Amino acid sequence: MIRVEIYSKKGCCLCKKAKELIHKVNAEVPFSFKEVDITASEDLFRKYKEDIPLVFINGKKAFKFKVDEVEFRKKIRRELIKSSLSRVWSKKEHFS
Numbered sequence: 193m194i195r196v197e198i199y200s201k202k203g204c205c206l207c208k209k210a211k212e213l214i215h216k217v218n219a220e221v222p223f224s225f226k227e228v229d230i231t232a233s234e235d236l237f238r239k240y241k242e243d244i245p246l247v248f249i250n251g252k253k254a255f256k257f258k259v260d261e262v263e264f265r266k267k268i269r270r271e272l273i274k275s276s277l278s279r280v281w282s283k284k285e286h287f288s
Contacts, residue, residue, distance in 0.1 A: 194223035194271045199246040201231045210245040210259040217261070221268055 196214060200207035211227065218225055230236040230244060240246055247255040249267050 194268060194275065195226070195248075195250050196223050196268075197226045197228060197248045199228045199230050199236070199240050199248075200244050201229060201237075201241075204244055206257060207245040210247060210255070213259050213261055213264065214247070217264060217268065221265075221272070223268060223271075 196218075198207070198210060198214065200211065214225060228236070230240045243256055245255070245257065245259070246253065247259055247264075250271055254267050255264070
């Protein structure tokens with residue numbers, strides 16, 4: 193399963209737009225979504241306060257400040273293809 197995480201905080205307009213876009217795509221394409229509130233931890237707030245929203249796809253930084261829908265969909269599709277190929281490859285190794 194593809195994992196999407198967004199580092200954000202309440203009251204952030206860019207974060208709100210990014211989350212809306214992510215939810216829109218998630219309604220069409222399955223992936224797990226997790227929101228990390230950077231204000232919940234002093235360390236996270238100190239580290240990311242100038243960089244939100246920050247979006248990770250499968251642990252890799254994908255977007256900072258603004259999420260482009262076309263690019264987000266491309267990156268999600270790419271991860272879907274990678275995971276599908278990985279499953280096929282692992283099944284093939286078990287039958288060899």
